Amino acid sequence: MYHELRKPGTSGGSAPPKVELREVGLRYFSLDGETEALKGISLSIQPGEFVAIIGQSGCGKSTLLSLISGILKPTEGAVLVDGREVAGPSRKIGYMLQQDYLFEWRTILDNAVLGAEFQGVDMGKARARASALLTKYGLGQFLRHRPRQLSGGMRQRVALARTLCTEPDIVLLDEPFAALDSQTRLALADEVTEILRREGKTAILVTHDIGEAISMAERVIVLSRRPGRVRSDHAIRFASVNGRRPTPLAARNAPEFSAYFNTLWQELEVHVEG
Amino acid sequence: MSKVETADHVLPSPQYRQWLRRERRGQLAIRAAQLGLLVAFFVAWEVLPRMQLVNPLFTSYPSTLWPTFVELLKATPQQASILSHTWATVLATVLGFTLAMVLGTAIAAVLWWWHDLYKVLDPYLVVANAMPKTAFVPIFYIWLGATLSIYGMSLAISLFITILMIYAGFQTIDPNKIKLAQTFGASKGQILAKVVLPGSVPTLIAALKVNAGLSLVGVIVGEFQSANLGLGYLILYGSQIFKMNIVMTAITILAIVSSIMYLAISWLETAIMRRR
Numbered sequence: 001m002y003h004e005l006r007k008p009g010t011s012g013g014s015a016p017p018k019v020e021l022r023e024v025g026l027r028y029f030s031l032d033g034e035t036e037a038l039k040g041i042s043l044s045i046q047p048g049e050f051v052a053i054i055g056q057s058g059c060g061k062s063t064l065l066s067l068i069s070g071i072l073k074p075t076e077g078a079v080l081v082d083g084r085e086v087a088g089p090s091r092k093i094g095y096m097l098q099q100d101y102l103f104e105w106r107t108i109l110d111n112a113v114l115g116a117e118f119q120g121v122d123m124g125k126a127r128a129r130a131s132a133l134l135t136k137y138g139l140g141q142f143l144r145h146r147p148r149q150l151s152g153g154m155r156q157r158v159a160l161a162r163t164l165c166t167e168p169d170i171v172l173l174d175e176p177f178a179a180l181d182s183q184t185r186l187a188l189a190d191e192v193t194e195i196l197r198r199e200g201k202t203a204i205l206v207t208h209d210i211g212e213a214i215s216m217a218e219r220v221i222v223l224s225r226r227p228g229r230v231r232s233d234h235a236i237r238f239a240s241v242n243g244r245r246p247t248p249l250a251a252r253n254a255p256e257f258s259a260y261f262n263t264l265w266q267e268l269e270v271h272v273e274g
Numbered sequence: 275m276s277k278v279e280t281a282d283h284v285l286p287s288p289q290y291r292q293w294l295r296r297e298r299r300g301q302l303a304i305r306a307a308q309l310g311l312l313v314a315f316f317v318a319w320e321v322l323p324r325m326q327l328v329n330p331l332f333t334s335y336p337s338t339l340w341p342t343f344v345e346l347l348k349a350t351p352q353q354a355s356i357l358s359h360t361w362a363t364v365l366a367t368v369l370g371f372t373l374a375m376v377l378g379t380a381i382a383a384v385l386w387w388w389h390d391l392y393k394v395l396d397p398y399l400v401v402a403n404a405m406p407k408t409a410f411v412p413i414f415y416i417w418l419g420a421t422l423s424i425y426g427m428s429l430a431i432s433l434f435i436t437i438l439m440i441y442a443g444f445q446t447i448d449p450n451k452i453k454l455a456q457t458f459g460a461s462k463g464q465i466l467a468k469v470v471l472p473g474s475v476p477t478l479i480a481a482l483k484v485n486a487g488l489s490l491v492g493v494i495v496g497e498f499q500s501a502n503l504g505l506g507y508l509i510l511y512g513s514q515i516f517k518m519n520i521v522m523t524a525i526t527i528l529a530i531v532s533s534i535m536y537l538a539i540s541w542l543e544t545a546i547m548r549r550r
Contacts, residue, residue: 069457071453071456071457088459089456089457089458089459090459091459093457094457095454095457097450097453097454097457098450099450101448101450101451101454103451103469103472103473105472105473105475106472114454114455114458114468115458117468118455118458118459118460118464118468119458119459166458
């Protein structure tokens with residue numbers, strides 16, 4: 001077998017895991033009744049790990065990220081970051097949403113420093129950092145442009161700069177490429193993976209795209225249908241290329257890819273409803 | 275126009291130039307028709323009474339507008355200059371819609387902040403907006419006196435629609451933009467100042483367009499009741515002594531004032547939207 005099944009919640013080293021969920025459950029309330037979105041989720045994620053969470057739509061994947069980021073509180077259990085319970089949004093965590101949500105009334109540079117502005121940090125330093133990041137992502141000459149003047153891929157790079165400008169240790173990615181066309185999607189997945197690996201960030205990617213999960217992450221967690229529970233946890237290993245893990249694009253052509261794909265496909269129990 | 279030569283074409287092509295000519299001619303025709311309508315209106319207004327098809331006592335003539343205007347320019351002990359009348363009306367209108375914008379935005383922000391307060395007040399706001407505010411003209415006159423009642427009517431007539439429009443604008447801000455701000459730990463005040471308000475600028479301009487016109491209505495109706503200055507007063511005075519030339523001159527100035535206000539707001543809109 002190419003994958004090994006890990007027991008959820010087992011941690012590797014002696015240091016506290018970067019992110020830990022202990023028996024987390026979440027229920028939404030409405031006048032029509034209550035909905036159990038997540039149930040009994042236990043996970044631990046080590047520093048520098050790149051983890052993908054997959055599951056069908058409506059299984060609570062995005063809710064899981066909202067819990068880790070602290071904008072939602074669990075109804076049961078606890079979420080810990082660096083061994084401490086999450087009480088609210090923290091500077092350690094950056095969150096990339098499904099679309100760029102750039103503010104059309106701000107320039108590219110002003111969009112990229114948005115997080116720093118909300119956090120009330122030194123704006124001079126934030127501007128310098130944002131310009132450096134944007135320049136690195138090939139947007140150096142667009143700092144004073146407006147979002148509508150940029151293509152979808154460029155806009156999502158601005159969103160990445162906005163996320164990384166606040167220097168988070170953990171980056172949460174909620175289907176960040178869902179709104180892009182397929183070529184841009186593949187290219188940007190390569191870029192983002194490379195950037196996050198190089199900077200040693202802990203990354204949690206939520207997606208319903210099995211290929212994206214396998215090619216980007218070194219660990220894939222499958223959630224069951226609602227209420228979402230951890231169904232299985234797979235380590236993804238590729239034969240290294242030049243001593244490194246292959247890039248996402250190269251990984252898609254690696255011999256291991258299709259076996260992982262088939263396993264995860266069966267785990268997801270995809271049924272087309274007619 | 276620059277000429278671009280490609281392998282087998284000379285651009286702009288003759289067809290394109292022909293299309294451009296036709297397009298320009300079409301636009302010219304529309305302008306001509308608009309101007310023609312205005313001219314036809316004035317000609318009919320002048321000719322029909324002269325042919326005794328309508329009673330000139332009721333309509334006066336457009337040819338009397340300018341002489342009446344010149345005559346009214348001079349202030350007499352009984353009557354202020356028409357410029358003072360115009361200024362009084364413009365000032366009350368600008369004060370009315372500025373106040374309506376500021377108060378309306380502030381109240382909408384308070385309702386956004388305390389959503390439960392909005393839920394409580396919602397039916398009252400809707401009824402207050404639907405009420406004919408002009409019914410309050412006599413009461414405002416008693417409560418506020420001659421000048422303040424005009425400002426009050428100007429504000430009252432535009433305030434509730436402003437609150438409702440701006441609040442509705444706040445509600446249309448993409449919740450994901452607010453979620454984005456929350457992921458950075460933004461406070462409610464920061465979300466209001468940096469997401470909701472700047473995102474609502476197009477709504478604010480739309481509200482301004484609506485309440486500038488309404489404020490003018492409020493001022494004229496207020497002046498009917500209580501003023502001895504202002505175009506509303508002049509219209510009432512002219513009709514009471516049956517001098518239709520005074521009434522028509524005042525109404526023509528009102529039309530010009532409305533057009534200038536409309537142009538000013540359009541210019542403001544273009545200036546703001548170009549910066550975005």
